[in-house]
Amino acid sequence: LKKYSALHPKPAGLTLQYGTAGFRSKAQQLEHVMFRMGMLAALRSRATGATIGVMVTASHNPEEDNGVKLVDPLGEMLHPSWEEYATQLANAEDQELQKIVTDICQKAAVNQQKDASVFIGRDTRPSSKELSQAVIDGISVLGGQYHDYGLVTTPQLHYMVCCQNTQGQYGKPTLEGYYQKLSKAFMELIKKSLSSGEAQRQLKIDCANGIGALKLAEMETYFPKEVQIQIYNDGTKEKLNHLCGADFVKVHQKPPKGLDMEPNESCCSFDGDADRIVYYYKDTAGHFHLIDGDKIATLISIFLKELLAKVGQTLKMAVVQTAYANGSSTCYLEETVQVPVHCVKTGVKHLHHKAQEFDVGIYFEANGHGTVLFSKAAENTIRQLAKEEKDDAKREAAKVLENMIDLINQTVGDAISDMLVIEAILALKGLTLQQWDALYTDFPSRLLKVQVADRQVIDTTDAERRAVTPPGLQEKIDALVKKYKLSRAFVRPSGTEDVVRVYAEADTQENADALAHEVSLAVYHLAGGKGAPPQPI
Numbered sequence: 001l002k003k004y005s006a007l008h009p010k011p012a013g014l015t016l017q018y019g020t021a022g023f024r025s026k027a028q029q030l031e032h033v034m035f036r037m038g039m040l041a042a043l044r045s046r047a048t049g050a051t052i053g054v055m056v057t058a059s060h061n062p063e064e065d066n067g068v069k070l071v072d073p074l075g076e077m078l079h080p081s082w083e084e085y086a087t088q089l090a091n092a093e094d095q096e097l098q099k100i101v102t103d104i105c106q107k108a109a110v111n112q113q114k115d116a117s118v119f120i121g122r123d124t125r126p127s128s129k130e131l132s133q134a135v136i137d138g139i140s141v142l143g144g145q146y147h148d149y150g151l152v153t154t155p156q157l158h159y160m161v162c163c164q165n166t167q168g169q170y171g172k173p174t175l176e177g178y179y180q181k182l183s184k185a186f187m188e189l190i191k192k193s194l195s196s197g198e199a200q201r202q203l204k205i206d207c208a209n210g211i212g213a214l215k216l217a218e219m220e221t222y223f224p225k226e227v228q229i230q231i232y233n234d235g236t237k238e239k240l241n242h243l244c245g246a247d248f249v250k251v252h253q254k255p256p257k258g259l260d261m262e263p264n265e266s267c268c269s270f271d272g273d274a275d276r277i278v279y280y281y282k283d284t285a286g287h288f289h290l291i292d293g294d295k296i297a298t299l300i301s302i303f304l305k306e307l308l309a310k311v312g313q314t315l316k317m318a319v320v321q322t323a324y325a326n327g328s329s330t331c332y333l334e335e336t337v338q339v340p341v342h343c344v345k346t347g348v349k350h351l352h353h354k355a356q357e358f359d360v361g362i363y364f365e366a367n368g369h370g371t372v373l374f375s376k377a378a379e380n381t382i383r384q385l386a387k388e389e390k391d392d393a394k395r396e397a398a399k400v401l402e403n404m405i406d407l408i409n410q411t412v413g414d415a416i417s418d419m420l421v422i423e424a425i426l427a428l429k430g431l432t433l434q435q436w437d438a439l440y441t442d443f444p445s446r447l448l449k450v451q452v453a454d455r456q457v458i459d460t461t462d463a464e465r466r467a468v469t470p471p472g473l474q475e476k477i478d479a480l481v482k483k484y485k486l487s488r489a490f491v492r493p494s495g496t497e498d499v500v501r502v503y504a505e506a507d508t509q510e511n512a513d514a515l516a517h518e519v520s521l522a523v524y525h526l527a528g529g530k531g532a533p534p535q536p537i
């Protein structure tokens with residue numbers, strides 16, 4: 001351990017926090033973190049008796065950054081009870097490492113004699129190869145076995161881990177297995193719409209100059225010729241995530257660089273590790289229309305609800321959102337689609353966990369990360385109906401649901417899988433992007449960042465919608481919100497960046513901007529603002 005950890009030394013005085021989705025920082029600061037997360041994965045593997053995944057990626061962050069995401073046995077994110085061990089290990093001084101490992105083994109009842117198995121994947125960042133080598137060293141130093149999948153999307157690695165630990169029930173733990181499972185389900189679905197004379201589908205995809213481009217290109221040969229995709233921002237010319245990708249499009253509400261849109265053409269963007277997707281188009285007047293995670297959740301909810309009604313099953317279905325979901329989507333889901341909506345804290349782990357409570361749990365963050373979870377019981381019922389139901393209409397509906405189950409990556413949000421789900425639904429329902437977009441109109445909103453000395457002075461409650469500290473902040477926000485119509489605002493410390501996020505909605509864009517600005521000033525004054533005060537938008 002001494003010898004190997006010396007090869008991946010911790011910079012003196014550096015402390016990193018386990019954030020919303022693991023560790024993220026400048027790539028040069030992460031060698032030791034990767035080495036130690038390799039160790040942690042080996043320990044976690046021994047504790048669970050299953051294969052654990054380690055993905056080297058910083059998702060939508062700039063190319064110079066990197067990070068690590070840990071994947072639990074069924075493809076979920078690392079269980080929160082282990083985040084503290086991850087933090088301790090990442091921040092231990094080199095000479096303390098042995099003691100921390102022993103401590104974790106004791107506290108988490110890890111049997112050091114057991115086998116350990118870890119799957120590794122990485123994104124296309126220039127730093128990712130070397131950092132994944134550090135992960136391998138960490139696994140090896142604790143005597144673990146590993147399989148390095150090399151370049152894969154984050155959701156592909158989650159899929160592999162789940163396949164491995166379910167002894168192939170979820171699919172084959174290979175890229176080919178992933179492509180075959182998804183494309184087979186997609187073909188079955190799209191066949192039904194093709195026979196009804198649907199025209200060829202075309203889609204322009206901005207891959208954020210990341211891993212999504214490589215994997216989509218690999219998968220293209222599996223697509224039916226009726227679906228034509230065109231890949232943009234494939235990483236051959238420009239920098240990862242630079243002025244493109246799902247996060248850029250969502251935050252700036254404008255098209256990515258490097259993708260020319262004709263009016264009413266269907267377009268979408270992946271993020272840097274292909275676990276998020278947003279759709280968009282430009283209308284004939286040249287206006288940009290964003291179709292975000294909330295609208296994706298709505299489309300999927302409508303479709304699944306109709307199918308469940310057709311098969312005559314009363315399965316418990318719900319949508320899970322965060323406070324960032326546009327208020328208009330929540331109203332539409334509750335009142336028009338009539339499906340219960342739950343709000344949880346930011347971060348996929350919280351959404352995923354809540355969605356597991358239902359037979360059909362649909363979860364999406366507004367930024368486009370999401371998926372659908374089917375309970376084992378619901379899945380069994382559907383598969384049985386698809387095979388044995390005598391009533392033709394019911395059986396056909398059950399078959400569509402069965403293919404949906406296979407097409408959806410239930411382990412985590414997956415841009416490739418979500419895209420195919422959306423394309424299949426649009427084709428089957430004969431909907432255009434414009435019709436989908438018109439389901440409801442988003443309330444005007446604004447998302448801002450405020451720099452403060454220590455963002456942890458802000459503590460929140462009620463799924464992050466209310467601030468309990470610092471004193472006076474929530475009262476101030478309440479008073480500001482009252483000044484505007486149809487308004488709402490909240491603040492919370494980011495879990496991935498050193499900033500406080502401010503979100504506001506109001507009746508007009510000007511008012512949403514003004515409210516967001518006023519709340520930013522309140523944060524700046526009451527929560528230890530740093531640098532120049534926030535400027536009006």
Ligand SMILES: CC(=O)N[C@H]1[C@@H](OP(=O)(O)O)O[C@H](CO)[C@@H](O)[C@@H]1O
Nearest residue numbers: 020021347348365367494495496497
């Ligand atoms: C407002 C927003 O988009 N927040 C993002 C962002 O988290 P923050 O904790 O807000 O920094 O990154 C997370 C990880 O990718 C993602 O899950 C989340 O939705």
Ligand SMILES: [Mg+2]
Nearest residue numbers: 059271273275
């Ligand atoms: Mg991502």
